Structures are given as structure tokens and as C-alpha cells.
Amino acid sequence: MIPSDTSTVVVTTRPTFAYHANFIANEVGVLAGISISNARFIGKPRLGALQDAMLETSNYRTAQIKMSDESQLLSSRWKKLVLDPAAGKKSKDLTRTTEPVFDALLRVGPAAIDLRNLPEDSINGMHLAVVLRVTFSRRNQVPGWAKALQTAIKTLKSSGANVELVLAGLI
Amino acid sequence: MTFRIAANTALVEDQIYVAISHGLLGAHLGVAYQDEFDNSKLLHLAFHRNLCLEPYPKPDWLVSRVPIPEELASQIIAILNAAAMQYGNNHSPDGFEYGINLIAGQGCIGVDGRYEPIGGCDGYTCASFVAEIFRKSQCELVDLKKWPKRWANRVWGRAVVCLLKADGASAQHIDAVERNNAGLRLRPEEVAAASEIFKVGSKPSYCSIAARADQLMVQVGKECNARPLPAGHPMTPCVDQYRSELVKKTGVVKIIECFKCWMFCRFSRSCS
Numbered sequence: 001m002i003p004s005d006t007s008t009v010v011v012t013t014r015p016t017f018a019y020h021a022n023f024i025a026n027e028v029g030v031l032a033g034i035s036i037s038n039a040r041f042i043g044k045p046r047l048g049a050l051q052d053a054m055l056e057t058s059n060y061r062t063a064q065i066k067m068s069d070e071s072q073l074l075s076s077r078w079k080k081l082v083l084d085p086a087a088g089k090k091s092k093d094l095t096r097t098t099e100p101v102f103d104a105l106l107r108v109g110p111a112a113i114d115l116r117n118l119p120e121d122s123i124n125g126m127h128l129a130v131v132l133r134v135t136f137s138r139r140n141q142v143p144g145w146a147k148a149l150q151t152a153i154k155t156l157k158s159s160g161a162n163v164e165l166v167l168a169g170l171i
Numbered sequence: 172m173t174f175r176i177a178a179n180t181a182l183v184e185d186q187i188y189v190a191i192s193h194g195l196l197g198a199h200l201g202v203a204y205q206d207e208f209d210n211s212k213l214l215h216l217a218f219h220r221n222l223c224l225e226p227y228p229k230p231d232w233l234v235s236r237v238p239i240p241e242e243l244a245s246q247i248i249a250i251l252n253a254a255a256m257q258y259g260n261n262h263s264p265d266g267f268e269y270g271i272n273l274i275a276g277q278g279c280i281g282v283d284g285r286y287e288p289i290g291g292c293d294g295y296t297c298a299s300f301v302a303e304i305f306r307k308s309q310c311e312l313v314d315l316k317k318w319p320k321r322w323a324n325r326v327w328g329r330a331v332v333c334l335l336k337a338d339g340a341s342a343q344h345i346d347a348v349e350r351n352n353a354g355l356r357l358r359p360e361e362v363a364a365a366s367e368i369f370k371v372g373s374k375p376s377y378c379s380i381a382a383r384a385d386q387l388m389v390q391v392g393k394e395c396n397a398r399p400l401p402a403g404h405p406m407t408p409c410v411d412q413y414r415s416e417l418v419k420k421t422g423v424v425k426i427i428e429c430f431k432c433w434m435f436c437r438f439s440r441s442c443s
Contacts, residue, residue: 089242091185092207094249102253105283130246134253136309138282165242168371169309 116144224259270294328352333409378436
């Protein structure tokens, strides 16, 4: 949040958005034509500072929208087969999920893999399993990871898959 | 599972293979699999900042299927496909470093597959890189808590430092590798031996694979042609020095090494 009525530019992040902060800060810096190390996140009131803050607020919002759009685009790519119960389970099919997952992780970070609110009745257990496997080491930063694991267990059980094998090392 | 000549072994979809060949200081290791376009690939850390993704088969390699169930192998291959697309044949300055700190090396591949040297990590060897691929997929091949420190590994560590210098690695990296030379090493043949007996949820100790690892080295020597470095290559003196140091190993040192291994393995017959 950036207060626009002060010259102090403060980027406040909730813990769950902490990984966004660096990306947004960099975007603001780039858009404002300044390096992030020179960005004034905390400064004393001075003439023109208010205008700077407003400019940076605008850039912050632009960056936030840009990132949100990118996250949604990436999300729609990696979720495509996760939400397709009929999708193939061969490695070449699973690669169509892991490639956009890696892409999202590289561009945005673990928060881009939002596993909250997955519709349980239209989940592909294998594709969800590989997403959980890729993100395992950062599961605390992936929204909804633990619940998604339970969803995967349920879905795989109902499809007759060997849950212990598919989720080996995760459960 | 047994190791066979790669040229005579076609890869099967959704199966993952470990491949072994001659290396400069012993053996060299990689993983082979069929990618999403049905092309057979060999992924191996050739040396410092040089992760190679090459067409399979290559001459003078042996290969063996890792007995991983298809449900799990398909996931590992999908992860490898995505990572290899991003980082395969990456010779950039932020590519995988060649280093020997076995324990600190665990966890230095980030969630996005990038090399993230943190907490004393100085990189990977070809063998520890393969082990880390499996560990990263939550399918550990070996139990590093049960690995002995050996005199011969210290000699190898010094040779790695020499090779890094010849390769033009940064002074900072060379210093880090030199500091980490404590005699702990995961050899390519040890990873290869462990991969043969892979079982979900079980991690073989050094003692359970040591004898098989020695057999594999004999097989590599018999069935794969060694490719010596061209004359005048800057790494040649390092290889020569390494070999001469190993040959100098006296009878007394051999007996001590063997006794230490025997004690480590609780008097089993694994130690040669």
C-alpha cells in the first residue's frame, strides 16, 4: 500500500505477498526510471516529493496490474490440464503442466502457483501431483498447498490410482 | 537392473535411466530419458558451468533403467523436461558450478530449477547432480548420512581444484572448493550402483552398494573406451598428478583405508 497524501513511499506487504514485493518494487523502479537501490521508500517531506509519490503510486498500480495479468495468464496455462480429469498421464502430458509451472515460478515466484479453491470434482490427480512435487520445497509459500495435497489424495483414491506411489515423498 | 552398452539399449517412454562412462578422474554420470517429443536425451553436468543436454545414445556409455514405478518416473521426467528446457546446455556465468561440498549441495537447486548456491554450497559433481535430481523429486537414491570420508577422496578433491584452475574458474570458487575438501565424495559408480536397487522410501547406505560400485568400475573399464585428453590440454597435468598420487598409496595406507571402511560398515564384506 502506498499512501498518496505523503511524500513517504512505503511498500507494505502482508507475509503472503512478501515474495511479490521485490517484483513490484523492481517494476516501480524500472517504470519510474530509477534503480531500486535509489528508490525512496522512506524519506523526509520536501517540495515536489508529493508529485514523485503520486507518480510512483501510479507506477506501483501499473506494475501491480501487470503482475496480476501475468499471474492470471500463467495460471490459466498451468491449470489447464490440472483441471482436466481426462488429460493424459504420460510424461509428455505432464510436461505440458510442468513447463508453465516452471515459467510461472521463474517469472513471479511460488505465489504464482495458487492452489486455493481448486474445484475437487474436476481435478486431474496426476497433474496436481506433479505440481505439488515441483513446489514441495517451497510449499509454505504456495497458497493452498496443504489443502491441494488432500484434494490430490482424494481424487487419486477415487480414480483407483496408487496414491502412495503417485505421491511418494509428498505424504 | 544391470548396466548395458547404451548404443544397444533403446530408451522406453516414461522410464528413467542412469548412464555411466569414463571421466577424467574416474567415471562420469548422467541421466537419460525420452523427452516430450519422443527424442532420447542424456543430461549430465560435464564440468564447471557446463550442464549438457545431448542426444542419446552416445558411444562408450553404459546405461541402466532405474526401477522407479511409471507413475513416479513420468513425474520426474516431466520435471526434467521443464528444467532442461530452461537450463540444458547452459554455459552462462550463473550455470551450475562444479563443487564438492556434498551435504551443503543438497537444496541448491531452487524450486524453479535454477542453481541457487546458498549456505556453503559450492556446486555439484556429475554424480551429486544426478543424486540431487532424484532428491529434489523426493526420491532419494542414497543416504548421505551413512557415507564415509576417505583418503582417496581428498586426493580427488585436490585434483578437482587443479582442474578448476585449469578451466579458469574464479579464485573465490576455487578457494571455496579447496576449503570443502574433507574426503567426503559421492562417486559416479556409487550413484549408479544405488540406482540399480532403488526402492520407493528406502535409501541405500554406502555399505550396501560399495561392492557393486567397484564391480561397475571394472565393467566401465572393460566395455567403454576411455577418451584421453588431447596432448597439451591444460587439464592433463591435473589428471597425471591425480593418478600418480593414487599409485603412491602404500600398502599401509591401503590396509588403514580398508580397516576404516570395515569398521564403518560394521564388519561387513562390502569393503574391497
